[in-house]
Amino acid sequence: MRSIDKEEVIRISRSRAILETELCKRMYFVFDSSPIITQLRDLVALAIEQICALGLANTGSSELLWNNAIKIAGNNLAIWPKYAGTTSMLTVKNLIKVFNKSDQWTASDCGDLMRLFGGIIEDETLQTRGLVGKAVEDFRKEQRVGPGFGGDQRSRRGGGYAPNLPHIEAAHNAALEFKRAKGFSGFSKITLNDNSTVKKIDSTFGLAEGCDISGTTADALFFFRHVNAFIDGLPEMIPDELLPVIQLLPMATMASQGHHTILECGLTLTLNNIIDYRIGFYTTLMPTGSTNGTLQGIFNAAEMDMRNQHILCFWENGELQGIHYDTPEELNLLKAASLTNETFRSQFVSLPLKPSKTQLFAVPSLSNLPN
DSSP states (O other): OEEEOHHHHHHHHHHHHHHHHHHHHHHHHHHTSTTHHHHHHHHHHHHHHHHHHHHHTOOTHHHHHHHHHHHHHHTTOTHIIIIISOSSOOOHHHHHHHHTTGGGOOHHHHHHHHHHHHHHHTOHHHHHTTSSOHHHHHHHHHTSOSGGGSTTTSOEEOSSOOOOOHHHHHHHHHHHHTOSSSSOOGGGGOEEOTTOHHHHHHHHHTOOOOSSSOHHHHHHHHHHHHHHHHTTTSTTOOOTTTHHHHTTHHHHHHTTTTSSOHHHHHHHHHHTTSOOOBTTBGGGGSOTTOOOHHHHHHHHHHHHSTTOOEEEEEEETTEEEEEEEOSHHHHHHHHHHOBOSHHHHHTTTTSOSSOOHHHHTTSGGGTTSOO
16 A cells, blocks of 8 residues: 555556556457357347337328437437438438348447437337337336436536546546547546536546446346347347346447446446446456356456556545555455445445545445555
8 A cells, every 4th residue: 555646646547547448449349249249130130120110010190200219219320321321311211221231230339229229118209109118118217226327426417528637537538549439429528517426436446537327238238138038039039148248238339439437337237236346356347157258358357457556536635646555455455345336336425526535434335445
């Protein structure tokens, strides 16, 4: 254990953000390669085929409702110019064009189509007209577990990024600098408000400021659970032992492209009992009881990487400072303290955005750490 100053806090935060972005880029290429990409394409295609069939079965005013729902849910998705040759005519007929090229879909395309499916399911007009079952939408909402998705604790605003904490700003910028591909990133459009619980955790651990706890990850969990149950017994069904690994897809696609961070996806996955993520201990990203040698190797390498420096940050006399932990005993204590479950998350709700050292180590999960 040693004390570190503002400059070193910023350096470590930036370096870890690069490491986490690279980790997720490596994850992405696993999901974008066989055998996983084939499983993803098959499962997503079944869901999109269902939407297309329902849309085609309706004419007149009902057809307009379906097209409007698709336009709202699918706005700005890269699938339209890529597969339908349009950015404005977001309709059932053009969705069929996208569907007809399912053998070309990337992991990112599959993620976009899952977002589209979830957005259509939650369309209130379709629900009111009985064109989409409300029970399905209720099941989607159930994946957003706990008060962490409440407005008082999941708090962000649009209009661009307006930073006010230098270390998580540096990490934020590094994540964008090293993202997987050019193009849109949610990071550049969103600022976390000062009452955001995730922002307080980011600041404490020196993590990139992103877009808050991931609702898109929750919606992806709904997608996998709903569609997989719907096709129970069919060849396209993902076996129970493989499903938890497949459910890491949102982290691979979004945290590699500046839409969410590992923490933001990890919180949702942990709250839904898919993983037991402990901040900076990347081997805990592997779902309990699941195996995937390639992903396990990626997680092992990231956890052992020299850039994975464990710090806790606070303010003294208005200056950003931190403590760096590096001995095996200290790291074991920190690992035990950083399980991102609801108990952990709730302990940061009332923490000031710029806590003193005394205030920080009064957080129950952190109180046993040397300081």
